[in-house]
Amino acid sequence: MRTIAHLALRELRRSWIRNLFAALAVGIGIATIIASDLISRAITEEIAESAEGKAITAFMSEQLDVGLTAIGLVITVGAGFLIFNAFAMSTTQRREDFGRMRAVGMTHRQLLLMVLLEAILTGALGIVFGLLAGVGLGRGLMFLVTTTSDVFNRFGEVSLSPDRLLFGATVGLATTIIAALLPAIRASRTPPVAAMRATSSSGRNLNQYRIAGGCAILLTAMWIFLIVDPPGLWILPPWSSYLTVALIALWLLCIGLSLPAIVGLSGVWLRRPLTAILRLPGRLAADNLRRARARVTFTLLTLIIGVAMIIGVTGYLGYWFEELFFRNSERSLKENPGMGFFPLEIDAGLQAYEDVFDFTLTDNLIAEVEAAAEGHAAVVQGYFVLAPELSFLGEHYFSFIIDPHSMQQSGELFFTFTYGDWPHALEITDKDCGLFLTPTVAQKNNAWLYDTIPIQTPLGSLDCTIAGIGPTFVGASIISDAGLTAFNLTAPVTLSVFPHEGEGRDEILAEFAAIADRYTGVWFTDLSQVSKMQMEAMGTVRTMMSGLLFLAILSATLGVINTALISVSERRREYGVLRAAGATRRQVSAIVIVEGLLFGLIGAGVGIVVGTGVVVIHIVVSGGSVFGYPDFPVWEVALASIQPALTRGILALVVSPMLIALASWLPARAALRGTAIETLGRRETPL
Template sequence: MFIVALKGLAARKLRLLLTAVSIALGVSFVTGTFVLGDTMTATFDKLYADMGQGTDVTVRARPAFTDAPTMGSPRPMPVDLVDRVREVPGVAAAEGGITGYALMLDKSGKPIQPGGAPTLGVSHAEDEKLGGSISLRAGRAPAGPNEVAIDAATARKHGYAPGDRIRIVFESGKPADFALVGVIGFGDADNLAGATLAAFDLTTAQQVLGRPGQVDQIAVRATDGIGPDELRTRIAAVLPADLEAVTRATVAGEASRAVREGLSFFTTAFLGFAAVSLLVGGFLIWNTFSILVAQRGREHALLRAIGARRRQLLAAVLTEAVAVGLLASALGLGLGLLVSGGLRGLLAAVGIEVPTTTLQLESRTVVAALAVGLGVTLVAALVPAWRATRVPPIAALREAATPAHTLPKVRIVLGGALLAAGLPALSWAIAGPSRGGAAMLGSLATFVGFLLLAPALVRPLVAVLGAPIARLGMAGELARQNAGRTPRRTASTAAALTIGLTLVVAMTVVATSMKASVADVLVRANRADLILKADSQMAPGIPAAAADKLRVLPEVGVVSPMRFGRIQVAGQTNSVAAVDPGTAEQVADIGVASGSLSALADGEFMATVDEAKAHGWQAGDQVTLRFPHTGDHTLRLAGTYTDTTLLGAGYLITIPTYEENFSERLDVAVLVTAAGGIPADALKRSVQQALADYPNVAVQDTAEFNAAQGATVDQLLGLVNALLGLAVLIALLGVVNTLALSVLERTRELGLLRAVGMTRRQVRACIRWEAVLVAAIGSVLGTVLGLLIGMAAARALAGEGITVLQVPIAQPLVYAVVGAAAGILAAITPARKAAKVDVLRAVVAE
C-alpha cells in the first residue's frame, strides 16, 4: 500500500504540488514571522549588550511603575550627584548623561520624523569606554554650544556630512542651527530601531533639552577586581530612596525587552494573517483530497476487492497527505526567509527600522514549519481519507464515482442551529454599542453556520448569478449546470474566497466607521476653528512654545493646549489628559456630568462616569493616583464627564499638575478659535506665519484634520488588505486546482462535446464562466458576511472611539466584482487544458 501511495503521488505531481504551494504560502508567513522575531531579538540583544560595554552600573530614578510608556525622558537628578558616586570605593569613572526631545530638519527644512520611532537628543559621553559600542564613524565628538553629532542612518538618508549646518527643534521653542561635526554609529547598526539621534556635549545638552544642572542617569565603570553586583551594592548605599543602581545586564535586558514588547503587536498581527492563510489553505487541501478520493473511488474499490483493509486505505491516503505536508513545510521554510525580508520592509514602511544582521533560523522555527505544514494538511485530509475507507468493493463494477449531492442531516441541523443563534446575536450587537461578547460569538456562529449550509445555497445562487451567463450561449448554460452539479464541491471551493473577502469587507466597514466617527467628533465635540498637531501622526507632540506664540496674535481668540500621559489607579494603568481649565470648555465639549471643568484646580482631577462608578467614587473624594515619574499623589475628585472621544483619556488634570508629575513639555494638540469677526482663512494665515519657525507643526482646519485622519486610516486599511491578499491568492489557487481536477474528471464529457461540434473556444469559455460563477458565489457570501461582521465589530468598538456606524456600499461591491472577475484569471490554465482534450482518447476514457 505504501508503494500504491507513492505511485498515486507520482501520477498527480502537478496537482499535489499546487496543493502544497497553498499551504506553503501560509507556512511561509509563520516561519517568516518567527525568523524576523528571532533576528530582531538577537540583533537588539547584541546591540544593547555592546552599548553597555564599559558601563558596569547605571544610576537612575526609580520608576513608579513600568508597565506603560512614560512618553518622555526619565525623571532627572542633580548633576552634583555624579561627584558623590565618584567617591564610592571601587568606582573608576562616573559620568552623567541626559536624554530629551530633539527633532532634526532635513536640508529643505522639513522635519525628519521616523514614524513611530522617537527623535532623541542626548549628551555624548566624554569617556569613550563609558560610551560602549557608540562610536564616531566620521568627524569628531561635539564640543561647545554650537556643535552636534548625528546618527549614521540620518546622515546617510538625508545627505549630511561633517562640516554641514543642521537645524534642530527642541521642546523649548523654535529651531536652532548647529555645526555638524561628527557621525555616530552603534556597533554595526546605524541607528537605534529607527530613532534619530542628535548628540551634544553635556553642558549644551542640558541647556537645549531644558535640564540645566541636571542629568537623567549616571554611567559608572568599576575598578579592576570589583564585580558589577558588588559595585551596585556599594553605590545603592549612598543613594536617596527615590534613586536606584542597576547593573549593565539589567539595563541591556530591559532595553531589549522594551523593543521586543513594542514590536510584539506586529508579530501577533503577522501570525494572525498567517492563521487566516492557513485556514484558507486547509479548505483547499480538503477540497483537493475530497475530489481525488471521489475520482479514485473505483480504484479504491478494486483495492478493497483484492484484499486491502480499510486501515490500509486510510494509511495510503494519509501517506499522500504527509508527503504534501512535508513538501509544503519545506517550501514554506524556504519562502519564510524571503517573507521575513518583506515583513521587515513593512516595519520600515511605518518607521520601524530593524538593524541588519544574519537571519536567525532557530530549531523552533523548523519545528513550527513542520508542525504547521503537516498538521494543517493531515487535519484537512483526514475526512476525505476516512471517506476512502467507506468505499464498498462492489463499487469496482461501477462506471464512475457518484458524488454525494445531499447534505448530511447532522450538518444541516448544526448549521441551522448556529445561524439561529448567531444571527440574533449579531443583530443585538449591531443594535447597541460596546457589546463585544455578542459580536464575537455571533460572528463566529454565523460564519461557521454559513459555511456549513453553503452547499444548500449554491444552486439558488447559481440560478441567480448564472442567469446572465446562460444567455451568452451554450457555453454559458453548460457552465451554470456544471457549477450547480456538485454543490458541495462548489461550496467548499468558494469557501476559501469567502473567508478572505469576509475579512476584507469587515475591515472596510470598521475603517469607514472610524473615519465617520472622527468627523462626528469634530462636529459634535470640537468647538475650535483650527487644530494644531505634530506633522507626523506618530510624533510625540509639538513644543509648548508654539502655543505661547499664538496667544499674542490679534486674530486669535482662544488657545487651549492638551497633553497626554499614563497613570495607575488601584494597580490599573489608564490614560490621563491635561488641559487648561480656563479655555478647555471654549474649544471642546466633553459632556460634563458633575462638577465644572472651568473650576478644575491644581491638585484636583476629573474622571469619566464609568471610572468613578467602577471605583465607587463621589465628588470630593481623595484618590491616590500613581504617576510614572513622581509616584503616588493624592488628588481630589472634582467632577465627572461622559465623552472621551476628543480627549481619549479616562482622567483629566490641569497642565500645572501635569508638569509637576511628568518631565516632558510637549503638547499633543493645540485647539485655536478665531477672535470675533475674524474669517477662518485669515486666522489660518496668521497662525501659519507665526509658526513659520516650527516646521513640525501642522495647522489644520476641521476639514483638513478630518481628511488627514481618514488618510491614516486608509493607509492602515491598505496595509491590512495587502496582507489579507495572500489568503485571497490562496483561494484563487483553490479555484485553479478544483477546475483542473474537474477537467480531468470530465475528460470523457469534454471529448463528447468536442465530437458533436463544440469548438475549442467554446470549451475554454465554458470553463472560464464556471470559474466566474464559483468566484462569484464566494464573493457574494464573503460580502454579506463581511458586512454583518464588520457592523457588529464597529459597534463593539464604541468604547475605543468608533461612535458612528457607517456601512460603505461602493467598496464592498467593487471587492465582490473584482473577486468574481478574478475567476477568469484562475481559469486560464484549466481552460487551456480542457480545450486541448484529444477527442479520440476522450471518448474511450473511463
C-alpha cells in the first residue's frame, strides 16, 4: 500500500499543473455550495425573531439556498467531466508505464487503486480549496451586495454549518472518484503487452452522423409542434411540468448525442475557409478537431454546461421575475393605486428589520385608519403565515390571510379569477374557510375549484374550500379571514388602502399620512414603491447568481485549458516532425492557438444554443399556467426573456476562446523552444 501511495504521489507531482487545474475546478463547485449556505442563512439570522418575521423572510433564505446550491452542484458536475477527461487522457498517455508496472508484477487491483488514489488526492486538494474559498466567496458576495443594493443592505453574522461542510466535501470527493473510476478501470484491465502497443485512431464513425441525423429529425418535429400549437396556451400543472421536463430532456439528450457529429462537421466545414485564411495552421487545426473525438467532446461538455447554465438561469429568472411574479401587480396598481401602512421602513431594505421584534400593527392604528376610510377607501388587512401545503415554492413560501370582501374591493392586486367568480367565492368564504390559489398549488394538493383540502395549523387541521383559482400577488396563496383563529393571529402585518376615484382623494391620503405620523414605528408607503423594491430585490438575486454563474465559466475554461495542456504535452514529437518538415515556430504556435479558439467558439456557441433552447422550451410549454394567466403570449415572453441572457452568452463567446487560446499558446511556446531535433528527441513533458 505504501508503494502504491508513493507512485500516486509521484504522478501527482510529475503532472502537478493538470492536477491543480482539476482540483481548482472541484474547489470552485464546493466553494459555491458553501457560499450559498452562508448567504441564505445570513439573510434571516437576525430577522426571524417572530412568527411573522419568519413567514416574511424564510422563503428568501430557502429559495436562495436552493438556487445557489443548484449552481454549485452543476459546477461540480462540470468539474466531473473535466476530471474524467483529464484522467482518460492521462491513463492513455501512461499506457507504456502501466505496461511496465503490470510486467513487473503489479495486479489489476493495485493499478486500479493507484489511479483512484490519485483521484482522491486531487479531490482532497479541491475540497480544501473549496472550503477555504467558500467562506471568502460568501462574505465577498455579501459585501458586494450590501454596498450596491438598497434591499439586501444588511446580513446577519453566521458561522459555517458543519452539515453543509460535510455535504460539500462529500459531493466533491464523490464527483472526483466517480469521474475517475472508468479511466481507472480501463487502465487496470489493460494487459501488459497491449499496454505497450501504440494507440490507434478510431477513424471516422458513421454511426455518429446517423444518430445526429435522427436527432435532427426529432428536434425539428418538436420545434414545429411548439410553434404551431404552444402547450403554454392550453396545458395545466402538473402536466406542464411533466411535458417541460420531457422536452428539455429530449433536447439535451439529442444535443449530447449529436455533439461528436457537430465537432466532426465543424472540422469539415471550417477546413476550407481556415486553409484559405491561415494556410497550413488553419488546415491542421481544423483536422485536429476530428482527432480523438471522444476527448474533444468531453472537453467541450464542460464549457457547454457553463455557458448553457448562464443562459438558462438568466433567462429563467427573467421569465419568473419580470413576466410572472409582477405581471398583474404593475397593471393593477396603475388602474387602482394604493398605499400601505407597515411596521417597518420598506425603503430601508433588510436594515429595516434591525431591532424589530414585533411585525404587527396596533388595534388603535387599525381603528383610526378604518374610521377615516369609511366611504372613501377600501382597507385590506394583511397577515402572513407559513402553511407548507399552500407553499408556492418549496416548503417555506408565505401565504396571506385576507378578508375576501376587502380583497374584492381592492381590485385585482391580490387575486384575479381564471376559474371561479366572486359570487360563488364569497358564498363559500361567508360560511367557512376559503382559499384562493394558483393552479400550481391546487394541483400540488390534488385538488381543483370547490374541492376541500386540510391545512395544518397551530391549533390542528383546518378544512378549507378552494373558492377561486388564478394569479395571486407574487404567487402567494390566500386564506380567508376564517383562518385567523386557527393560526392564532390577532393583529395584521400590513394595512393596504385603496382610495376611491373622485374628489377628496388627496385629502384622504393626507389624513392617512397624518395617522401614520402619530404612531412610532409605522411607515406609510406607496404600494407601487413596495413593488419596485421587490423587483429590485429580485434583481439583486439575479446579480448574486450571475456572479456564481461566471464561476461556472471559469471552471469550464479550466477544463478546456487542462485538455489543451495535455494535448500540447503528448503532441510534442508531432510538433517536432512539423518543424523538421519546414514549419516555423510561428506556424506551429498558430495551430495551437487556432485550436484553442475553435474549442472556445464551438463550446460557447453550442452552450448558447443549448441554454436558449432550455429557456424557450420551458416558457413555451409552461406559459402562464404556473400562475394561471389566461391568454399568455408564450412566444413573445420567451423572446423577451432570452434577450438579456444572450448578452451574457455572447460575452462568454468572446472571452472563452481568447482565454483558451492564450492558455494553449503558453505551453506550446515552451514546447517549441530549441531546434527541431531537440523537440523530436524529448518525451512528453508532464504538466
